[in-house]
Amino acid sequence: MKSIARHLAAVLALGLSPAAPAAAQQAPAAAPAAPTSATPAAVPVPVSRVEVIARLPHDPTAFTEGLLWHDGHLYESTGREGVSDVRRTDPVSGKILARATIPSGEFGEGLALDGDTLISLTWHDGLAHRWHRDTLKRAGPDLRYTGEGWGLTRAPEGLIMSDGTTSLRVLDPVTLAEKRRIPVTIAGRPLRNVNELEWVDGAILANVWHTGFLVTIDPVDGHVTRVIDARALVEEVAAKDPEAVLNGIAWDAKKGRLFVTGKLWPTLFEIAIVDDPDSTVN
Ligand SMILES: [Ca+2]
Secondary structure: OHHHHHHHHHHHHOOOOOOOOOOOOOOOOOOOOOOOOOOOOOOOEEEEEEEEEEEEEOOOOOOEEEEEEEOOEEEEEEOOOOOOEEEEEOOOOOOEEEEEEOOOOOOEEEEEEEOOEEEEEEOOOOEEEEEEOOOOOEOOOOEEOOOOOOOEEEEOOEEEEEOOOOEEEEEOOOOOOEEEEEEOEEOOEEOOOEEEEEEEOOEEEEEEOOOOEEEEEOOOOOEEEEEEEOHHHHHHHOOOOOOOOEEEEEEEOOOOEEEEEEOOOOEEEEEEEEEEEEEEEO
């Protein structure tokens, strides 16, 4: 399993921001912030792999930016200007059951559910849209935030948002006022480009943009507690579009089921995370 550590080390050497092709739909983020004195000490991070439990259909035209599970349905936000939307889908058939379009000049990003309100981000507009969960009609005026919008999830403390930098933000779910920042580190080094998010059993699960890896993040101090090698899924999908990367995590808390997909992927995977006691990232 050393090859995993070597691969990840190579990615880390690039600041976890491999050079994106000119056609990138999301530009690399600003330079990572310097580590703070609160940066957790460098300790080996265990690496897990994924096991596929089920393969379900996923709209291969959906440029997935946000994904969540609620009450038997998937809710998904998609990106790219002119075709961005928020949708409810049937997880078994992949069929779109309801859909709300995002204004054509905006690039849809992360999605979270707060009560019966869906909140969706935009990449560059600093606008968060609110939608009624059941009707997908507007549920109030837009909210504003600074910087880029990437991923979003609901945690007990508030919304957790990624923006391509080495920090996550905790936001008030009603006003989006910033409550605190979480510096993300892996083995003591800042980690940027954390993208789609999911709150799973008291931890933040995230995929790292343009990699086949997911990470679990301690919500208190931001250190990565586990790296999950999902490159087998990337290889299976074998997407031709370089932007068709792993992105999208949904957690069915009631049944303990974890789903992942990617931008323009034809498949939604239900996966299990399998420990590998011999593999760590140092
Ligand atoms: Ca999610």
